[in-house]
Amino acid sequence: MSIFNKENFSYYLKKRGLAESTIRKNAVQAHNRIFNELGISFYELEDLSSIQTLYKDVKVLEGLMEKNPNRFYSSAVANYLKFVASFSEREIFSTEMVYEQEVEVVEIKEETIEIKPVKVSREVILNGRKTYYRNPKIAKMALNYHDFSCQIDKHHKTFISKATQRNYVEAHHLIPISYQGLFDYGIDTVSNILSLCPNCHRKIHFSTANEQKEMLHFLFQKQVTDLLNTGIEITEKELYELYL
Structure with missing residues (x-):
């Protein structure tokens, strides 16, 4: 069944x-x-x-x-x-370390980032379940766009990455990629990818509901204009529902 x-x-x-x-x-x-x-x-x-x-x-x-x-x-x-x-989101999180390693080592060209609507990513099979592809190059562009600093607090310093020679941070989709089906435009885009220190990245996944809401409120206010400029329409309440 x-x-x-x-x-x-x-x-x-x-x-x-x-x-x-x-x-x-x-x-x-x-x-x-x-x-x-x-x-x-x-x-x-x-x-x-x-x-x-x-x-x-x-x-x-x-x-x-x-x-x-x-x-x-x-x-x-x-x-x-x-x-x-x-369910797909659980499978994605189980392979998060692999994704972060891909983002860390992928090379990108220094170029101006256009905040505009993009196509929906292709579907992929992950641990036997369909989800959407996350392009490590786009994530790396987002980290560069945010100057390799934590968007919760730019003073959150970790260590110098040997791959980038910059402060080590991780990429996180504010709207999780598994919920792409709710949107007409792609959400694997710089406007939807956050730069977080490892502690804040784990906190947004595993903290209490109140702490998650506090973080999401702060990050939503930062990203909402860029999200709208890329055709991604979501309210703060709708964003909460994807996490809580």
Whole structure:
């Protein structure tokens, strides 16, 4: 039996603090309406690109419906995409050290960085699960763009990297790459990649909810203009939901 089913999706929503009535709307009512209208069960979709396509189709379907404040179908698909993406994000984090090493040694040309919309990255298989490719060159460009300093506090010094001869920092996608399906433009872009010292990088992953919120608030305010300039629209509340 697939782990992507009504019971596990409902449990995921419950952990996020949603009310029982909202859980039923997402996991049952919206699913059944979408199945009746489009003949697609989102519980049969496990790859992120297929769920993104369904999300767009449902948005079109909603546009054809009479105005109704209780419509929540695209929201349900978005929540299901977050549910599936959360599993991909775990796989990504398990290979984080490899990615950081790739970023550390990759060579880039010194060039002016344009903050503009980019294409969505290609899909890749990571530990048997589909996710989106993270280009180490783009991450290295982001670290260079932020002058190899920690964006939480530029006074966070670590050590001099033998590869870059600069202060050692790590690349972190503010909007995790697994949630690419929620956006029309690529999120593997300099505007969405943070430069963090190792301690702050671990803190944004493993600290308490309050500390995470504090960090995300600070970083969101720093990045929101660049995100909008690259076509990436997200509210601070929506960003919290991808972490908490």
